[in-house]
Amino acid sequence: MVKKEIDSNRLQQLALGLPPIIENNYFPLIAKNLKNHGLLDKIKTWEYGSKTTLAALKNGEIDLALLGSIDPLSDEGIHTEEFDRQPFAIFVSRQHPLAKVKQVYFSELKNEDFVLFKDGFIHNQAFNLLVTRNHLRPRVVFRSNGTHSLMNLIAQGVGIGFLTSVISPLRDDIIKIKLLDQDLPHFVTSIAYRRSHIFTPLQQEILTEIRKSLN
Structure with a gap:
């Protein structure tokens, strides 16, 4: 029962990996947009460096990440969308x-x-x-x-x-x-998520608004 409640709670939010530099320089605009759409309180942030965040993304601890790298990420299991360098x-x-x-x-x-x-x-x-x-x-x-x-x-x-x-x-x-x-x-910055991850409608809505904020 407890596990079901935890799983249910997680489906009602999006766990977002947000390295500090990306949080400071790109997230304010994202946060404003998410707040305007009533979605800001639906995300839970994970704030570590990009290498640590990528590991968390791969092992399923987070659903989505904004990552920094020195080359475009090339990992068969991870979908990436570069938004700045x-x-x-x-x-x-x-x-x-x-x-x-x-x-x-x-x-x-x-x-x-x-x-x-x-x-x-x-x-x-x-x-x-x-x-x-x-x-x-x-x-x-x-x-x-x-x-x-x-x-x-x-x-x-x-x-x-x-x-x-x-x-x-x-x-x-x-x-x-x-x-x-x-x-x-x-410093290449990208949206990243596991290709195997199935987004809930709420998570997909959040992802759409994050993309709009960064384009």
């Missing part, structure tokens, strides 16, 4: 010497201290790709799960950040710097 950038304190330049090659950062995300975030995959290409041994002085926490550390000069350029610092003590490297990895 943005290059990665460097974020520094306004007091940092790099704040005076508008663009930089990743190889020029070999002597910098970095503050980065913890495991489970696609940013690390892009960062490690550039590290390998440039034969660097970066000094990572701190890792965090939160964008806000990283921004505070960057502003205080603890280290420089490596983040998707979709992020706007929204503060005047942090400068975003363009990377000049060729074949720069991009």
